[in-house]
Amino acid sequence: xxxxxxxxxxxxxxxxxxxxxxxxxxxxxxxxxxxxxxxxxxxxxxxxxxxxxxxxxxxxxxxxxxxxxxxxxxxxxxxxxxxxxxxxxxxxxxxxxxxxxxxxxxxxxxxxxxxxxxxxxxxxxxxxxxxxxxxxxxxxxxxxxxxxxxxxxxxxxxxxxxxxxxxxxxxxxxxxxxxxxxxxxxxxxxxxxxxxxxxxxxxxxxxxxxxxxxxxxxxxxxxxxxxxxxxxxxxxxxxxxxxxxxxxxxxxxxxxxxxxxxxxxxxxxxxxxxxxxxxxxxxxxxxxxxxxxxxxxxxxxxxxxxxxxxxxxxxxxxxxxxxxxxxxxxxxxxxxxxxxxxxxxxxxxxxxxxxxxxxxxxxxxxxxxxx
Numbered sequence: 001x002x003x004x005x006x007x008x009x010x011x012x013x014x015x016x017x018x019x020x021x022x023x024x025x026x027x028x029x030x031x032x033x034x035x036x037x038x039x040x041x042x043x044x045x046x047x048x049x050x051x052x053x054x055x056x057x058x059x060x061x062x063x064x065x066x067x068x069x070x071x072x073x074x075x076x077x078x079x080x081x082x083x084x085x086x087x088x089x090x091x092x093x094x095x096x097x098x099x100x101x102x103x104x105x106x107x108x109x110x111x112x113x114x115x116x117x118x119x120x121x122x123x124x125x126x127x128x129x130x131x132x133x134x135x136x137x138x139x140x141x142x143x144x145x146x147x148x149x150x151x152x153x154x155x156x157x158x159x160x161x162x163x164x165x166x167x168x169x170x171x172x173x174x175x176x177x178x179x180x181x182x183x184x185x186x187x188x189x190x191x192x193x194x195x196x197x198x199x200x201x202x203x204x205x206x207x208x209x210x211x212x213x214x215x216x217x218x219x220x221x222x223x224x225x226x227x228x229x230x231x232x233x234x235x236x237x238x239x240x241x242x243x244x245x246x247x248x249x250x251x252x253x254x255x256x257x258x259x260x261x262x263x264x265x266x267x268x269x270x271x272x273x274x275x276x277x278x279x280x281x282x283x284x285x286x287x288x289x290x291x292x293x294x295x296x297x298x299x300x301x302x303x304x305x306x307x308x309x310x311x312x313x314x315x316x317x318x319x320x321x322x323x324x325x326x327x328x329x330x331x332x333x334x335x336x337x338x339x340x341x342x343x344x345x346x347x348x349x350x351x352x353x354x355x356x357x358x359x360x361x362x363x364x365x366x367x368x369x370x371x
Contacts, residue, residue, distance in 0.1 A: 026225050029215040030192050030235045035225050036310035037370040038329065038336055040363045046304045046335065048351045051144075052297035054283040055079040055344060059154035059163045060089060060170075061292070064096040071277045072270070073097060075113050076286045077295050080152030080342065083112050083144040083239060087177035088170030090116035093279060094124060102126045106273050109281035110135060110259070112144075112241075115248040117279050122255045129275070130252070133263040133285075145302065145330050145339055147193065147314055148178060148237035150209070152298070152342060164208065171209040178237055187243025187333065194224065195232040196318035196366070212236075226318060227369030238314060240332050264289060299346040303359050305336040319362030322355065327362055338363050 026035065056077035065072045075093035078085050090113060097105075102125035107118045110132035118128045150171045154163065182188045192215070195201070201218055210216075213234035221228045253259075264270050267289050270278060280286055287295040311331040319327055325341035338359050341352075 026223065028192065029217065029233055030190070031312050033310075033312055035370075036308075037225075037367040038305070038308050038311045038331065038363075040305065040338070040360060040367055042357070042360055044305045045356070045360065046306060048356050049302050049304070050349050050351055051300045051302070052284060052347060053078075053080050053082070053152070053300060053342075054286070055152070055296055055298040056292070056294045057155035057158040058294055059159050059167065060085070061286075062089060062092045062096070062166070067271055069276055070271050071097070071100065072280055072290075073278070074280045074286065074290070075117055076109075076281055076283050077292070078113070078153055079298060080300075081150035082283075083146065083241060083244075084148050084150040085153070085167075085170050085174050086112040086116040087120075088172065088174030089113065090120050090281075091173050092166065092170055093117055093281075094120045097121075097277060100277060103277070104129070104275045106131055106275040106278045107281060108132070108264070108270065108278065109283060109285070110249070111281065111283060112245065112248075113281035113283070114279075115245065115252060117281055118252050118257055119248060119255070121279070122252070122257060127256070128252070129258045129260055131260045131262045131264075131273070133261070135249075135259075135261075144239075144241045145300075145328060145337055146239040146241050146332055147328075147330055148175065148239060149193075150174070150207075168208045171207075172212065175209070175212050178239070181244075182237065184243075184333075186247050187240030188237050190235055191238040191331075192313040193234050193236055193316070194226060194313060195234075195316045196226050196229045197231075198229060200230050201232045225370055226315070226366065229318060238330060238332065240334060242334060267291075296345050297347045299341060299343040299348065300339065301341050301352060301355050301359070303338040303356055305338065307332065307334060308336050311336065315366070318366040320358060322358055325355075327359065327366075329363055 054077050060078040061074045063074045073093050073096045105126045105128055107114050107130045110130050118130055121128050213236050215235040217233045219231040224231045286292050315329045317327055324343040328339045330337045341355055
């Protein structure tokens with residue numbers, strides 16, 4: 001994970017004035033606030049960061065393995081759905097240890113999977129130590145965009161009904177858990193979301209957990225603020241990853257949890273831990289530690305602008321999505337976030353200037369058509 005300054009990317013563009021709707025006052029499905037367009041320009045860019053999602057074409061791995069006296073329980077490989085699936089996938093993993101008496105346990109990784117797994121183990125009576133190379137603020141989870149939506153988790157051609165049932169269960173458990181944490185303490189709030197396209201969406205098929213999204217509707221041109229496009233509207237949760245991870249870390253420590261900063265070179269070093277039960281929540285690190293050839297990075301790139309409290313909706317699409325990605329705008333409390341790219345197999349850590357310009361320019365054009 002690497003955070004890089006925008007540098008030379010800030011040479012073009014001027015400051016955009018705030019815009020509210022100049023056209024019809026289209027009704028809001030959920031929010032009571034007036035429509036407002038975000039200020040998007042290259043001049044407004046604070047920084048650009050690169051992150052890598054841990055993607056498995058066959059879907060995330062929750063599995064128990066025995067190595068003589070050691071029990072390893074895997075919980076990794078969630079692609080673009082890791083933040084959304086944190087509680088549900090971790091609940092599946094902790095269930096793998098249901099026949100074991102609570103005692104000392106090791107959790108590898110301090111991202112969303114590691115923290116959720118650790119908290120659920122504490123609730124079940126275990127004494128937990130998290131072993132991690134990086135504290136939470138340097139994990140992949142901390143640069144997640146922040147919308148509850150377990151998407152981009154697998155290749156549909158490489159999964160079966162058993163995995164889809166597991167995904168559905170994890171999504172529902174995780175959704176329920178997050179609804180219990182809404183509010184500023186954990187950085188979670190409900191928000192309208194608009195999936196924007198040039199052609200009608202049709203009626204599906206959608207995911208089996210589509211019923212968890214509320215206020216759903218299909219809108220045509222002239223029925224919304226987003227110009228001559230088709231929109232699928234829904235309401236879901238917007239998550240501020242930094243706030244969530246910081247509070248989960250505090251909860252873990254208040255419950256007696258311990259951190260140990262450590263980088264494992266191979267599986268033998270993991271098996272040498274004093275704990276006989278180990279939960280592997282290392283994300284991309286699992287490829288080297290446990291030889292998972294299906295696990296590959298999916299590069300993402302996010303552009304941060306100053307926060308805009310007037311904007312209280314999220315968008316997907318609405319312009320040129322590029323060869324390897326999909327546009328998205330999330331108005332988090334800490335930043336206004338623009339994405340994005342999804343480059344499978346790309347482990348490079350450098351910011352791609354042309355992608356930054358595309359992301360900013362396409363969003364600028366989208367909101368120039370606002371109203």
